Amino acid sequence: MTRYQHLATLLAQRIEQGLYRSGERLPSIRSLSEEHGVSISTVQQAYYLLEEKQLIHSQPRSGYFVASRKAVPPVPALSKPVQRPVEISQWDEVLDLLSGRMETDMLLLGNGSPDLTQPTLKPLWKILSRQAQKQDPRILAYDSIVGCLPLREQVARIAIDSGCQLGPDDIVITNGCHEAISVAIRAVCEPGDIIAVESPSFHGIMQALRGFGIRAIEIPTDAVTGMSIEALELAFDQWPIKAVIVVPNCNNPMGFIMPEARKRALLALVQRFDAAIIEDDVYAELAWEYPRPVSIKSLDVDGRVLLCSSVSKTLAPGLRVGWVAPGRYRDRVIHMKYIVTGSTVTQTQYAVAEFIRQGYYQPHLRRMRQIYQRNYETFSCWVRHYFPCGICVSRPQGGFLMWIELPEAFDAVLLNRELRASGIQVVVGSLFSASGKYRNCLRLNFTFPLDARTEQAVALVGAAVERAIASCAA
Amino acid sequence: MTRYQHLATLLAQRIEQGLYRSGERLPSIRSLSEEHGVSISTVQQAYYLLEEKQLIHSQPRSGYFVASRKAVPPVPALSKPVQRPVEISQWDEVLDLLSGRMETDMLLLGNGSPDLTQPTLKPLWKILSRQAQKQDPRILAYDSIVGCLPLREQVARIAIDSGCQLGPDDIVITNGCHEAISVAIRAVCEPGDIIAVESPSFHGIMQALRGFGIRAIEIPTDAVTGMSIEALELAFDQWPIKAVIVVPNCNNPMGFIMPEARKRALLALVQRFDAAIIEDDVYAELAWEYPRPVSIKSLDVDGRVLLCSSVSKTLAPGLRVGWVAPGRYRDRVIHMKYIVTGSTVTQTQYAVAEFIRQGYYQPHLRRMRQIYQRNYETFSCWVRHYFPCGICVSRPQGGFLMWIELPEAFDAVLLNRELRASGIQVVVGSLFSASGKYRNCLRLNFTFPLDARTEQAVALVGAAVERAIASCAA
Numbered sequence A, B: 001m002t003r004y005q006h007l008a009t010l011l012a013q014r015i016e017q018g019l020y021r022s023g024e025r026l027p028s029i030r031s032l033s034e035e036h037g038v039s040i041s042t043v044q045q046a047y048y049l050l051e052e053k054q055l056i057h058s059q060p061r062s063g064y065f066v067a068s069r070k071a072v073p074p075v076p077a078l079s080k081p082v083q084r085p086v087e088i089s090q091w092d093e094v095l096d097l098l099s100g101r102m103e104t105d106m107l108l109l110g111n112g113s114p115d116l117t118q119p120t121l122k123p124l125w126k127i128l129s130r131q132a133q134k135q136d137p138r139i140l141a142y143d144s145i146v147g148c149l150p151l152r153e154q155v156a157r158i159a160i161d162s163g164c165q166l167g168p169d170d171i172v173i174t175n176g177c178h179e180a181i182s183v184a185i186r187a188v189c190e191p192g193d194i195i196a197v198e199s200p201s202f203h204g205i206m207q208a209l210r211g212f213g214i215r216a217i218e219i220p221t222d223a224v225t226g227m228s229i230e231a232l233e234l235a236f237d238q239w240p241i242k243a244v245i246v247v248p249n250c251n252n253p254m255g256f257i258m259p260e261a262r263k264r265a266l267l268a269l270v271q272r273f274d275a276a277i278i279e280d281d282v283y284a285e286l287a288w289e290y291p292r293p294v295s296i297k298s299l300d301v302d303g304r305v306l307l308c309s310s311v312s313k314t315l316a317p318g319l320r321v322g323w324v325a326p327g328r329y330r331d332r333v334i335h336m337k338y339i340v341t342g343s344t345v346t347q348t349q350y351a352v353a354e355f356i357r358q359g360y361y362q363p364h365l366r367r368m369r370q371i372y373q374r375n376y377e378t379f380s381c382w383v384r385h386y387f388p389c390g391i392c393v394s395r396p397q398g399g400f401l402m403w404i405e406l407p408e409a410f411d412a413v414l415l416n417r418e419l420r421a422s423g424i425q426v427v428v429g430s431l432f433s434a435s436g437k438y439r440n441c442l443r444l445n446f447t448f449p450l451d452a453r454t455e456q457a458v459a460l461v462g463a464a465v466e467r468a469i470a471s472c473a474a
């Protein structure tokens, strides 16, 4: 962090904590410069930054003032889903969301795709191009059913950062994390079984359960600490739960990181009931804290955790390179993988392996973490500024997703329909529940450049929300 | 065909028909040259070719003689599988086969991969390299769930050759034909349902049924004309069959092309019982007849045929580009596709679309058809020469697979184990049955260069078979 960023952060914290109140005049540039022993221009830059984030505004000839603003919206309360296993539907809404991808001029605030324009991706293009120039027929051939060895070696290497000691044989490559989850589910369950999920829970997980005839029991989940262990225990007491699926690090949609103590408690509970854990780690390397939070897999002693991940959020989703570290379920996972798609695309596997091996992965991750964290700061200011009062907003600790809870009577499905006419797509919360909850919630991403178009889109969403809430009340 | 090839074919036919008998002296070079009005050197070249194929041999100073040889082995008789639905197992054997792929110095006579070394593939490499150089972020992004439009357009175009009138919206792109089949099965069935399959039937189809808890009823299948319609009708009378899966064009493993009249009869029968047909078309463009045989899909009037295919056998399997034309089951197919893997890898889709669009696909197919047909001719001579009497051999009409039936008591599993120690892998027939049949059968491919190594491998397999048969008899 540079000096001025440091100062800006400090001032923002003071504002946040109420030390400087709404409308209050801020210290003069000279006095701040003296207080902190920095140059005048450093203070000026810090103030510019805060102004950009709309935390303060300048008044010509009188100085800087704390923006008259709403209080920071609270995070959503612990979720209260239905306390019994339910069948999953919501496919029409998912399809509607997916079909937005095809409309190229739509601003996809609902998309789960990372920013693909950064220069740290350039080496990936080079590797792809060199591969094609070498004309190695291996690239065109069926790959091994478990995935190519060079990639499994690199995946084992990066898994060390999550605390895992894995070898290449502990990993099975898949078509993205999506296939990893779907084969993991098939490996631990039979149709009709019950799996516990977070609530809200990623729609891809829900649909994968749907596809195999699994019933989901949604467990109350805290927006800051994750799935409630207490509620999970009650559910285990009551139902024959075969497995628990969690996204404990940089959760989709809520962005929390489950504290390590909770991860341990979750694992101990699952052990006690002799169930499995399917851990979706796909956003974990985008955690803003460094080193990245540990995976539950790293705490696993008896192979009951199936770690699922991919490069879809960290590098590029179109590569379709994911993996599962299946623990004791390896044989069944390989079988299910063969059943579902046969082997995985060859070229992109080798490309990703090369990208990591040559040392381009960590610098890329560093950059992306910074970009998303910076985006988040601005984006949450915009949301605070343009959205009405009375909403709850998640506090992501990594990744690029934000979850907004609106008043109970609000219908995000209608809102989304209205917004699409203006060329903006958001995700409607009801996709994240099997029991029809979260119709009053939205998920937004903050991967887009922080330019006028994006700000305008957020403003437009905020205004539409405000109108909708007003008409609810009327 | 050149003159000498033409002459060689003519002479081979005469030998086949018994006009020149085993051990008989062939006409002198001069007399043949006069008879056919061709040059001496043309006759010489024709004789060299026949010698290479071991149909004739030369005796210094006395001329050419018909090789003393066994009779052409008959094709296998109509199969007689168990007449009730069975659950599928055989996974261990499939896994064993797949793990052969990882042993790079193994001669994979059991592999289903095409020849990837031909110059007509060069433009594909160029396209892949140019794509990477252009750095179009679209290539790295999630593709539409149904696959990219340019590819769906080209697939619709090439489907015309099979007699189908399809638009891009009638096609859903998948991770190879494998995923196409697995989503097609899920789209038409529920776990516990019954599907009718050919017997023998491709192990990938069997395992896809297994994965979804479907029972298979194996229908007697003729090595020349395909699934017995009469037997299928009996099965329909007796069981609630939801769908029929067939590989009617260049069948895997038997290589037959189902006559068009039979295709019509099959469709009519399935219509009568209101079931669906899953048609696996993956080898059809490698039929040696031109134009290619029609698909059953092309005869479909009410959308009950799901056509599954890919470029895995025609271009390259590592691209993982396949598709399904799902007819009336489109919505369910898209849903199942999302459930299983999410979207398909982006880059190779665009590459295949470009390859077809720029006109490289047909010339490549022409070349591959010729190569495989030529390979087949030599390969079947080798089999006849090196294998013992008393076997049946399929007469493929396209593709690159050959099915060999050995005496009932023969155990191909043991044989395969023995061969692998010598660095050769074949496919054991039992993979192609859900009810434990075909343990006495082998599938070989003839994609390898017709060189000494390949001939030696065939000789080795033949000798091992001969020894095994002798020890059976003892």
Ligand SMILES: Cc1ncc(COP(=O)(O)O)c(C=O)c1O
Pocket: A112, A175, A176, A177, A178, A179, A202, A204, A247, A252, A280, A282, A309, A310, A311, A312, A313, A317, A321, A322, B341, B342
């Ligand atoms: C939590 C979570 N898991 C899995 C996936 C799917 O990842 P992939 O694109 O690698 O299949 C996503 C993507 O949206 C996700 O958000």
Ligand SMILES: Cc1ncc(COP(=O)(O)O)c(C=O)c1O
Pocket: A341, A342, B112, B175, B176, B177, B178, B179, B202, B204, B247, B252, B280, B282, B309, B310, B311, B312, B313, B317, B321, B322
């Ligand atoms: C008949 C048949 N169908 C489907 C497949 C699978 O094709 P793909 O590699 O495109 O998934 C094969 C490949 O072995 C096959 O032989």
